[in-house]
Amino acid sequence: MEDVIIGLEIHVQLNRLQSKMFCGCSTAYHNSPPNSHTCPVCLGLPGSLPVINKKAVEYGIKVGLALSCKIEEETLFYRKNYYYPDLPKGFQISQYDYPLATQGHIMILGDDDKERNIRINRAHMEEDPGRLVHAGTIDKAKYTMVDYNRCGMPLLEVVTEPDLSSPKEARAFLDKLKSILEYLDVFDGSQEGSMRVDANISLKGGDRSEVKNISGFKGVEKALSYEITRQRNLARRNIKVVQETRHFDELRKITVSIRSKVGAHDYRYYPEADLTVMRIASWVPAIKATLPELPDAKRERFVKQYGLADDHAKSLTSEIRVANFYEAVAAKAAPKLAAVWIADVLKGELNYRDLSIESFSEKHMTEIVQMLEKAKITENGAVQIIRELLDKKEGSPQEIVQSKGLGKAEDDAVQKAVKEAVAESAAAVADYKAGSERALNFIVGLVMKKTRGKASAGEVHRLVKEEVEKA
Amino acid sequence: MLSELKAKLLAESCEEYLCRLFERIEKSSLNAFTTLAKESALKEARQFDKNPDQGLLAGVPIAIKECISTRGIETNCSSKILRGYIPPYDAHVIERLKAEGAIIMGKTNMDEFAMGTSTETSCFGPTKNPWDHTCVPGGSSGGSAAVVAGGEAPCSLGSDTGGSVRCPASFCGIVGLKPTYGLISRFGLVAYANSLEQIGPLTHTVEDTALLMEVISGHDKRDSTSAKGERRSYLPGLGEGISGLKIGIPKEYFGEGVNKDVEKAVWDGIHTLESQGASWQEISLPHTRYALAAYYVIAMSEASSNLARFDGLRYGSRMGEDKDWHTTFSAIRAQGFGPEVKRRIMLGTYALSAGYYGRYYLKALKVRTLIKEDFLRAFKEVDLLASPTMPIPAFKIGERINDPLSLYMADVFTVPINLAGVPAISVPCGFAGHLPIGLQLIGPHFGEAAVLRAAQAFEAATPFHEAKPEVI
Known part of the structure; x- marks a missing residue:
């Protein structure tokens, strides 16, 4: 699709880690009662302080290297400030300037069946927020419950350049990324919600919309296809696409507007003073050596x-x-x-x-x-x-x-029949040697007859060919 | 004082001593304690009487500022929005105190979320200065200073973001130390401006402060800004004298705006130090005049983020009717925060906004670096700096509360110390009429031992720490 421009932001839970990003809580919260995997730190209780999970940063660097990224000399955390009930501190600890890794790429098979290079803008670390459970759909729910078990899970956000040109390519990219992450043993894609995607999409010359928080690769393909159709329909009716954030409704398989550019957040990023700058350049050689x-x-x-x-x-x-x-x-x-x-x-x-x-x-x-x-x-x-x-x-x-009773005629019997049949078919052998591939069929038929059909035709064909070529 | 108290507790009864304190507190009109942990404190006192343990603070009662988390005891930062919040965990300093046998008496009043210089912005109303009930005790750790000065607790902990330990120590005529940033774990200290603040002791004597520092300082892996390295000891060096000590007098900390009595008392103090063998010379901290502006931009910016978590959803007060999320939490914050807190959140939010970040926050950080360099340069020439802690003695309750700028100006000699991250102590050095005055001694990073030694030499040569307020 030549006129389609897609860029992805992929949130990957580094769920092969034992503990959360900034506290000692276990990452194995799946199938646990809500809010049972929490502590003062991941609940953001007053006075609690974060401590960096060094292993998570090592995993992040590992992914950065696998995506052919440049690893920064120094990296630091920022606060991303916004209010949401799943965010117990009122800010998310994330990265902004000096992210872990920048300027990488992944090769995928493009729509034209050729290998395409998809550029990675950056990969940075952050903490996962909690999970909201709406009573019904997001726009009609009477109440919402919050589960902070997920809160503080180590996340790696991978941001692509707008290099993808169809939902199928987006899918191919995600498949490839998932494959690499599993090779690195930093990620288990079988856990629900372990990879979530924000997709930016526009038609050439138009404004872009951002579809947030799509889970599942099929969901991404569907959401993008819907968006392309929606934007094409608007273009056909000469209506401008407005820059906005949309939500993918998995049940109805449509995207709905959440907020326009006017209502866009100002996240007031600033350095997180509770954490210190990490000089990671020196970590790289050792991590590189562990790359599979x-x-x-x-x-x-x-x-x-x-x-x-x-x-x-x-x-x-x-x-x-x-x-x-x-x-x-x-x-x-x-x-x-x-x-x-x-x-x-x-x-x-x-x-x-x-x-x-x-x-x-x-x-x-x-x-x-x-x-x-x-x-x-x-x-x-x-x-x-x-x-x-x-x-x-x-x-x-x-x-x-x-x-x-799936046993085939004994090997010996088949071998014996092949030998006999080849010996009995001098003319067919000569024909085959003269270039007639079909001549072998005669001999194969003979073998099948001798073994009363118990041998497999493909296997017999192989054996006959071998025998004839020996002769 | 604490060493005598420890001996007395062993010889007599800790429970009786504590009961007398609680009686005094219950009759008190200072409004300095907010929550009393009477039951648990008396239980521990009885236990001590039965089986005295050997900790550094065995049996010693201590009062704790409202913003330091105490397991099982309400910790509300003197804010309506946090009323009813009972932490499920102890701050690092509380763990340390308990490990050394100290008894937590209760929590003390403060400016709401430590935002103030007078303890008037508390949701519990102002604390009174024990020396004059019509005056403020200073702030924001006004309660912690008043309980010590007023004889309601032998010692206390406060926190100092821009002078919040030293200011009330100065106004109440006691000793207060703001340690080097990173020396004491902030784990459990409810954040106001996390890049600036440290917990610090408030006591009658320098030796008591040194004793508390022995207990509460040291590395804590739960605070990533906590300094690593060996635990330092502060008691052994006390009493070694200050012969040969070079003291710098920053010229920017004297002159215009400084009360005449304060200036005189501080100069008398400098001469006392001289008579003890120290020498002094004038030095310059040229970026001092930018410190207040930089401090308030940084503190308010950080506050706007640190206070974002208070939404009434998980803990604290849930006021009003439940509507949609945005309406509900906005209403809770509107009712839960007082005017000074709202002012600082709004100014801080503005300073961090897109388009203003570079102009305000980033610029303030640059100024901060310059101020830090001022101090580093000065400490190449001298060992310590001496100045007034506050330019004025305690002012009247209500006198400045509606004039935030004049309140902010009062922090002019305390905030540069927090910006630089260096330690500073306030020790009583005289009186303006009946109101105490504080001398500030400032040291280089991790120079607490020298600061304490000089302060103790000063204390030994002066009678001011022995003065007790008559008005109770």
Whole structure:
């Protein structure tokens, strides 16, 4: 979409940390009673003072480095002043001048199927506010409850330049960012509300609107699509888009205006004197040394090391857990075959069931690939085993092969039949060697007949080809 | 005084002593205590009598300013908006006091959120000066100074943002110390202007102040601005004398605007120090005239942010009817804050606003740096500085309350010290008529030991700390 300009601000909870940003409260507040993970500091009680969680800053620097950012020599915290019931101090401790990291970038696959470089303006640390629970929708609620468990969670805000040009690209960017964060082991995307997005969007020549606090990647795509349509409709009717902040209503799938530019906040940023300036330049080398292999590098390595097709390598490396799963299997079974079965089959079956890779055991997958490799089961049989394991959550591939009778003709029998068939088909072999690929089909048919159809056609084709080429 | 009191408590009964204090307080017309922790204090006193412990302040009762958090005892900063707020935790200094056996008597009156020089902006009404009930005790720690001067408590803690310990010490004729920024943890001190303030002791003698400093100073990891390093000791150096000490007299702190009696008493004090072996020379702190403006811009800006949390939602007073969030909290703040607090919040909000930040706040920070450099330069030449604490003795209740500017002007010799972050003490040095006058001794960063030693030498050579108010 050539005329669409999108920039994102992504709030990432560094939820792999044990304690909050400025106090010792645990970050594991999910499924806890409201306001049970709080202390005088994160509740902002009079007289309480913040203390920086050094590990959170290290995590922030780690992300900055992974996004190819420049890490500042010194960094400090500011107060962002505004009134809201989820903000118990009446200000949020955030960063302003001298943020942790600036000027980075992420590569994504653009709408034109080409790699595109999306620039990162900055990444800075801040504390998460509490959570408001409205009785009903935000504009009609009779009352609102506040849960401060989330208050003080370490947040990293990543701000892009307006380099994205469609909701799909925005989604691709978020997928890639999430992938990198999980590689770094600083973020667990499975927790609700762990990544929230503010999107700035405009059509070329028009003013921009900001859609705040969208949770979920699908939500971002929907909110942006709605905004583009809304702004196009206004343009069509010659109505100017006004600069304003909008809220995405997830139930109604529309955006609604919250405040115009006139009502915009003046946050009165000023340095937080309760905290001291951090000289972080000296931290960088040690943190750099801990950076793991990131998705793009892993993808390249998979292509080189395992001889995978690029799309398989990409699919396997988009999630660190899948990549690790694959490598565990590939260490013990044919790597290419494992790639096909994990990327094309297992991931699809998991998606269909809304399950993650943890739902399947590496050991089982290894056994399945090994059986395929040795042609002990057919491709159909392998799919059945995977489904059975996912749905029944019990048994082993071996047991399923036996109980369902999925065992293919014995290897020896197939090998023997192949050898016989090739020996019996001198003419077809000659044809094949003369260039006729189709000549092999005759021999394959012969083998199938000899094994009474128990062998898998694909596997037989492979074996026949091998045998013919030897001959 | 406290060492004699400790001996007396051991020999006699802590409970009886405390009961006498509470009787006196209940009959008192000073309006200096706001909350009494009678029950818990007497319980601890009985415990002490049964089983005296060995802490540095074992059995010693102490009064605490309203803005220092005390677990289980209301802490309201003398503001209507915080009425009913009972902290679930103790400030660092309270933990330290309790660990050394001190007994918390209760909380003392102050200017609302420490914003004032007279303790008149309190929601509990003004505290009276024990030397003259028609006069203010100074502020903002007026209650903490009045209880000590008036014999209602042997010692107390106050807080000093721009002179709030030293001013009432001066007006009430007692000793008050503002320590180096970072020497005492602010954890639990309800913030007014957090880059400026420190908790400080108010006592009858310099030795008592040194004793309290032994207890409350030291690193606390919960306050990121708390100074690291070894704990310093203040008692052993006392009494070593001041022979050879070089004292600087900042010329900007004398002359126009300074009451004649005050000026004379302070010069007499300087000559007393000279007679004890010190020498003096005039020096200059050239940026002094910008200090007040810079101080008020910084203090009000920080206050506007620090006081944003008081919305009645989680603690404190919830006044009026519940409507939508904005209307409700605005109404609570409108009713809960007094006029001086509102004035400072509004001015501070303005100073931090987009377009004005550079002109006011940033500029004030630059001035602050210049003022700090003034002091650093001076301390290359001299060991300590001496000046009046306040340009005037205590004024009449009601005399200045409707003239904020003249009240702000009274802080002219105390605020530069907070801007620079250096320590300063006020010790009694004479009288203007029947009203006490304070001598201010200023030291370099973490120079408390030298400040205390000089103050003690002065005290040993003068009778002023022994004077007690007759009007009770």
